[in-house]
Amino acid sequence: MVDGFARFKDRSVVAMRVNGEVTDLATSITDDDVVEPVTIESPAGLSILRHSAAHVIAQAVQRVNPEAKLGIGPPITDGFYYDFDVVTPFTPEDLAAITKEAGRIVQAGQRFIRRVVTEEQARAELVSEPYKLELIGLKGAAATGDDNENVEVGGGELTIYDNVNPATGEVVWKDLCRGPHLPNTRMIGHGWALTRSAAAYWRGSEKNPQLQRIYGTAWPSKDQLREYQLQQEEAAKRDHRRLGAELDLFSFPEEIGSGLPVFHPRGGVIKREMEDYVRRRHIEEGFEYVSTPHVSKATLFETSGHLPYYADTMFPPMRLENSEYYLKAMNCPMQNLIFSSRGRSYRELPLRFFEFGTVYRYEKSGVVQGLTRVRGLTQDDSHSYVTEEQAPGEVEHLLNFVLSLLRDFGLEDFYLELSTRGSSDKFIGTDREWDDATTVLRRVAEASGLELVPDPGGAAFYGPKISVQARDAIGRTWQMSTIQYDFNQPARFGLEYTAADGSRQQPVMIHSAKFGSLERFFGVLIEHYAGAFPLWLSPVQVVGIPVAQEYEPYLHDIIDRLRRSGVRAELDTSDDRMQKKIRTHTKQKVPLLLIAGENDRAAGTVSFRYRDGSQENGVALANAARRIQAAIAGRLQVVSRGDLPA
């Protein structure tokens, strides 16, 4: 009998897979076992590292505050957390003290020792840990806990991990835990840090008490930690809320209300370019542009079925003239009324309506965030009315359209999510309808060749959906477009068309939002481009900078010519010096600076300065204008010399 320490001499091996199961290196193995190493750099190894770091933090917390009761402490993406029941929430000073204490524990090189216990033993040892006792109780009951809880009590048996002082053999701390763990705490090294603290509901339910959660990050090396921290800083620099203020794009006036943005002229330019382009593409794809009001009588949303489910996320109703009116939280009921405004023939199908519909949703005060979670938003919302036979083709058409549109805005990397019916009773319709609709969506999603992630229970109440998730320039994913298959609303609204045989048939309705919300997509684009938009979206595309005042008239001519051809071009006639003007407009991320002095005037040329500081001197005027216009029309990103085709 040997163990993993004997089998693997490589110190980057922190655990092993025995017959497929990840275990501690201390586990005994036989020649019959299939044993593979788990290195600290592997996904499983990183999880073990992070989970072990969580244990160290918990131990440190209880050293600093022996009254703290333990919740759970699982690994998460890039790090870990641990929940504690403490009388007063953690302060920054507390976190500093905990960090210091945890550093000592890491340095001490405590060993993690696994020990199988009976339920009685576990209850006796953890008598002062009420949350752990609750988890032990749950283990007896049906396994309903989520994955994070399984970190504590998953698997076939109850185990406790002892942290042992390697010098004395004394058990200094212990925790109910499934494991596995690093061989010792020293392997956590210098690649960890606490990142923040926040409250979290016990077992994720707002009916339960709130615990105080400490988040941390942990990496195999100090360099990887630093790299992670730099990446976080980069993300912070791209934050659309910050860039929105710096670039004068939008604001959230307190006087209007939380989550209700106003777009300034520069943000307005971008929003209008987005809308114009998206409207044009929809029309090219066979959609008809429609428009619907912002409020309606309550009965409309009773008909659609929304009200019973979503009344608490709609703004409260206004009562007037014996009717209740709601601000709309969705557009589909109104578009249905356009469909049913007259008799429809099968010859008209697929019938596709599209609008920029502004909807209002009463998001809870704690969730409103920048442009990504607002209370008033504009959906690029479309509804296709089709026969059942046409539905697969229409879904495919919509998916291809959505993807091509996102690509036009510079997003290239996608995966799909298929949200299906869950077990709750909020989902209306028969099993067969759900199965049929889900099958249609799944087939199209699979045929796309994109990665497909299941999302059980994530569907809207009226039908399943495909959502498109896009990765941005720094690898974060955002939910963008949705395509929803709806067999319920056509029935509720009594929609029908006359078929070829003269019979009345019910159409299938397919909801689709390409950007989800224009506001959110705007926010995503800001972060994706870090505020340096492609030429066609840039609020100011060209700024003319004279080397000295004398050259203003010369530059004015070309700027004026560009302007007349539709280019957003300005001439900087302020009394700043040239260098200052370059700085000002570079910080505003203007893609093209046109500079001219005596040399250029004498030669009838201008000089380009690009966003990255590179230059291109002596460009003939006619050439400059032609190239700029072509780059705008081609929706090119222009950052450096060479990005603007000759």
Next chain:
RNA sequence: GCCGGCUUGGCGCAAUUGGUAGCGCACCGCUCUUGUAAAGCGGGGGUUGCGGGUUCGAGUCCCGCAGUCGGCUCCA
């Protein structure tokens, strides 16, 4: 909605144990300004988010509200 942090001129920040608000950028004015990221001088601008309280005295302490940030819950 819940927990915690934060809120000082347009923006970013400062103000010793509570002693009566400053700085940089931006803005305005004047002078200057010929080649690729900040010319010089001067000026205006804040009842310190709002309401209440403690105090001789509150930007600093207490309470409530709003906004915002980080999470949790939620997200048609």
